[in-house]
Amino acid sequence: MIGFLQGELISADERGLLLLTPGGVGYEVAAPTSVLAGLPRRGEQVRLFIHTQVAEKAIDLFGFLTADDLDLFRTLISIDKLGPKKALAILSMFDAAHLREIAFREDVNTLSMVPGIGPKSAKQILWNLKDKVDKLKPAVSGGAGAAQETKAPRSEYLDALAGLKGLGYGEDEIRPMLIETFDEEPDLDAAGAIRAVLKKINAARS
DSSP: OOOEEEEEEEEEETTEEEEEOTTSOEEEEEOOHHHHTTOOOTTSEEEEEEEEEEOSSOEEEEEESSHHHHHHHHHHHTSTTOOHHHHHHHHTTOOHHHHHHHHHHTOHHHHTTSTTOOHHHHHHHHHHHTTTGGGOOOOOOSSTTOOOOOSSOHHHHHHHHHHHHHTTOOHHHHHHHHHHHHHHOTTOOHHHHHHHHHHHHHHHHO
């Protein structure tokens, strides 16, 4: 089985990419849009962690930038009736942190936004995903968009996040402040965390 590929990027489109290895072999690799958006220019080097799917009439390769992303993909396809194409569609819209939140909230409407997944399928996926949610590791990165863990109880964190979003604040803005708030005061309840974050927002904007 192919588990890792490194080589020159020949081409890429919305479906995946073509990678040429030093041995002169070209591999077609399917990938989520989160991977495709981070690819270098054509002719530059690409390193991908690979999941190999062997079927009766084809061998399909699915590529990811980190081993954790590969593990997340494998967690998804371990769910009954959730194949690789739907798993890629999910990963094109949500990272591990978002999936964890969606699973704990049993947020059928949000998961139903993924093309090819209706409310009935979303409900079944979430029911199965809750049992596997501890396997969903956030990507480790130094970038500004890196997912983070919080010391807060999951319910308080998710309630506070939902409350702030309900007030009209964007998730990208409030998530780092909320995580910082709970790291400073892990025993806060959701209401206290919301008040603390609002103070941080006002201070940052003044």
